[in-house]
Amino acid sequence: MPRIFWPLLCLLLLAGCATKERPELTEADQYREAHESIESKNYLTAIDELKELEARFPYGDYAEQAGLDLIYASYMAVDYPATVVAAQRFMRNYPAHARVDYALYMRGLANFNMEKGLFDNLVTSDKSARDMDAAKDAFRDFERLVARFPDSEYAPDARSRMVHIRNQLARQELHVARYYARRGAIVASINRAQYVVKHYQQTPAVEEALAIMVKGYERLDYPKLAEKSRNVLALNFPDSDYLDKDRQVDLAWWPDEDNGLLSLLTFDLL
Structure with a gap:
């Protein structure tokens, strides 16, 4: 009996120790x-x-x-x-907390990075061609931060990111304008270009947007509107690569009238 009793007792003690719960922390x-x-x-x-x-x-x-x-x-x-x-x-939960600016900044930063793809850190990618909803959310977060806390330590970086986001949003509008132009939807292409000029002033995309307006109005046979857009382009971008020495607008990707129809009929396969 002693030979059986002591091993069993040891096993029971070990089992008790193993099942002992960790004391709750303060x-x-x-x-x-x-x-x-x-x-x-x-x-x-x-x-x-x-x-x-x-x-x-x-x-x-x-x-x-x-x-x-x-x-x-x-x-x-x-x-x-x-x-x-x-x-x-x-x-x-804490709308009056002293660090609300930090929470707002981090929400903007998370939205800013939300759209990153798997390989974005490895290769340079143009995110303006993709869905930009998260970027728009980030812009609103940074805009709110700058408006409510202009002296916040995070405000300078927020302003810088807002500039970047505006440039990306403007480039997205250009993507759509090119898409419409290649498919012969000239009016829709001009509307997108006008939107860039109106809502995204002081972004690099404005230059090409004006060039698209010139080409679009020429295609629709509105010479006065084309000339007006050309004058605005020449005035604001006198060294523009889209203007040749005769002040004619040259867009390398702009489709010929026949090619535009062919692209429309073949879903841009030809």
Whole structure:
């Protein structure tokens, strides 16, 4: 019996130790663990710990800081949708917090990066040809940041990114204008070009937009409107590559009338 009893007793003691639950951490200890995970760049672990902290202590002493850290950890984990959600929740819960500008900036930054493709960090890609909804959201976030917090430390970078986004949005309009022109939809192409001139002034896209308007009006046989657009182009871009020495507009991609019809009938395959 002693030979059987003592091994069984040892097994029971070991089983008891194995099933012993970890004591619950205090709010301060749990926040310290989450902060240490961030410091060691274990962002996924930090996210889980911060969410647990928020669930256990929704009105605790570390709730506000945990919300800010969750925004940061989500962004560093390249989870941009989660970053947007965390930033929105923080601004909703603490609208008068001193770091609302940070939350707004990070939401804009997450939206700014939302549309990046898998290979964007490896090759240069023109995002203006793709859907720009996330970029528009980012622009609104940065615009709101600059308007509400003009002296924020994040305002200069927000303004710089707004310029970049406007350039991209203007280039997207040019993509559509070219698409319509190649398919013979000249009126639609002119409308897109006019939109660029009206809404995206001081962007590089305005130069080509004016050239498209000249070519479009010439195609539609509106010489006065074509000349007016040509004068605006020459006045604002006297060294434009789209103007030859005789002030004739040259667009390399602009389709001939027959080619435009062929492109329309063949879905741009020929």
